[in-house]
Amino acid sequence: MKSHMNNTIPDSLADLLDIRGITTSKLNTVCRELEVGNLRQLSTAAAMEQLENVPALSPEDRKNIKRYLKVDKDADQRILLWDALLQGREILRALRTLPEVEKASLAGSLRRGKDTIGDVDIVVQVKGRDYKKLLYKIERMPFSERIITAGRNRICVVLHNQLLAFIYLADEQHFGAALWYYTGSKSYNALIEHMAADKGYRIDPLGLYDRKTNKYLATKTEEDIFNYLEMDFIPPELREEQYVIDKAIAHKLPPLVTFDQLKGDMQLHSDWSDGEGSIEHMARYIFNVFPHYQYIVITDHASANRTGHVLEPGSIYLQAAEINRVNDILGFDYVKKGVEVDILENGELSLPDELLQGFDWVIASVHSQFARDNTSRLLKACENPYVHCIGHPSGRIIGSRNPYPVNWDLVFDLAAATSTAMEINARPNRLDLNDSLIRKAITAGVKLVINTDAHNLTQLDFIQLGVWMARKGGCSNTDILNTLNWKEIEKFKNRKLSSIKKDHR
Ligand SMILES: [Zn+2]
Structure with a gap:
């Protein structure tokens, strides 16, 4: 200023x-x-x-x-969380090579894991104050197209994709406060500021102070702030709403699910349908690159109603034999035989029950009629005893297709009652269910599965995004089915079979 x-x-x-x-x-x-x-x-x-x-x-x-x-119509844009994350990490990597930079962290909506991102915010802890030299170096970093503003505490850079990056500078004493402040959200910050005031503190990007004496208290780290306010640390993903603050004050914030708790990826497409890789190649790769996975589920599209890039009924036993061959090489039952079937217009599925019951895992997904209310189709799919999971349940494609109308109360209640899982599809333009539907689903008692829906090997990394969405929705490992081993997943499947048999007796 x-x-x-x-x-x-x-x-x-x-x-x-x-x-x-x-x-x-x-x-x-x-x-x-x-x-x-x-x-x-x-x-x-x-x-x-x-x-x-x-x-x-x-x-x-x-x-x-x-x-x-931000009134430049040609340049104003929002990008997908995944693209912003890759961009943000590239900037972090570059900044961390500078000797002046002691710490660097993502901040803003990117750190909170919003679906789409308008600017990349980064908070940097710098040593010394040779500000001109630092600016000179940042201007020449590979990510930087040009610098628009350079204040003492904030540098605004135009990136090569025309997105803006705001780099906030803080010293060691104030890094925690700056990170807290620039992570937001604004409305959440306002709630915390209010709470701090009630306790006799003042908090801003420069630290936490005693309101009476104006004495600096602490804020090297964000944890300092939460400690002074006598509340649990609130993970950035959850910094949006009042209910989280109430839970943190009561020390009742549940531990959020983490990537290393996942035991497998349960929606993968191979070259038997529209995927790019062979089952053997995928299995060997995932086995080596994701060593804590205990299983993977190949779920190629299959249909008796359409042709082209789908597994046709006549090929199902051939694929099963191929999976057995790959499992023999790996020495155990690593690859599970799954399928993704279409939920047809009337709610029936694209394969008959006699075929569905032969699979280890069945995902049913809506792949048509995205504008109509799809409540009845989803309900009917949940009622099928052989459907274990609903794929990308809301059908949205971020930036191009809105979610179709669904009465989620009805669908989630039935899913919980029938032990039908709902997917958190981690593809960057899906993120489906989104965080608010995830919260609603777990409140209704629905179990969720985090899947990449990968069609090639690079897409397996999307799993990070899926975990992120689950965290943003407030999930613990107990809400996520693929934190279980396969034996426990079999139990979940059996619960469905017995619940539906009971109904029909
Ligand atoms: Zn699908």
Whole structure:
């Protein structure tokens, strides 16, 4: 903030002076010629292309101001969480090579695991304050296309994919506070600030202070803050709502599921349907790269109703023989015989029950009619004794297809009653169920399965995203079926068979 030095510039516009090439006199001219006196007015004017009417600004100035105010229609975008994560990690890796950088962490909505991301936020703990040198180095890092603003505590970089990255600088004393503050969410921060005030503290990006004496208390780490406030550490994924804060105060936050608790991936496609790899290649690769998995389930698309990139009924026994051959090589029953069937328009499935009962694991998914209410189709699939899991239950494709309407109360209640699992599909553009439906499902007692739905080997890494969504939905390992060993999964399947038999007696 430079407002005290430039008292002609309205307070809310002072940060714009950090923009490269924007001087006090240029900003004064903008305010005068466009008759704007605050950030909102300037944003409106910039969005209406009025910056073009200010001759004092260069084309570069205009571009930077619009980008900074996020009114640049060509550049404004949100990207998928997965893409932002890869980008964010690349920046972290680069920053950590600098001797000035002691710590670096993702922050913002990326650290909280939102479905889509608008900017990449990063908090860095720096040693010393040779700020110019650091800036010089950051500007030349491979991720950086250009720097828009460079304030003392914040650098705004345009990345090569035109996304903005905000790099917040903190020293050792304040890293925890900065990380806490810039992780957000804003509404969650406001709740915590309020709580801190009630306890006689003040908290901001620079630390936790005693309100009366103004004495700095602590904030090298985020844990310090939670300790002072006498509450459990709240994982970033959960920093959205009041109910989590209440649980943390009562010390009742459940431990969230972790990747190493998973015992297998239960939706994989091979070259027997639309996947790219052979079963043997996939099995050998996963066996080596994910050593804590105890099983994998091959679930190729299968249908008696359609052809092309599906397993046809006549090939099912051939695939089973191939899986047996691969298991013989590995020396145990590692690859399970699964299938993904279509839920047809009337709720029937694309394979008859006689065939379904031969599989180790059956996923039923909606692959058609995405605009209609699909409650009845999902209910009917749950009632089938041989369906173990509903695949990508809401049908959304982030950015291109909304979830179809479903009465989730009905579906989750029936899924819980019939021991039918629901999938957390980890594909970056699906994330289906999403976090709020996950929370609703586990509240109803539904068991969930985290799957990659991988069609090639690189997609196996999506599992991290699935775990992330499960955590964001508040899942512990007990909510997630594939934290169980296969014997226990067999028990889950048997519960369904007996619950449905009981109903029909
Ligand atoms: Zn599918």
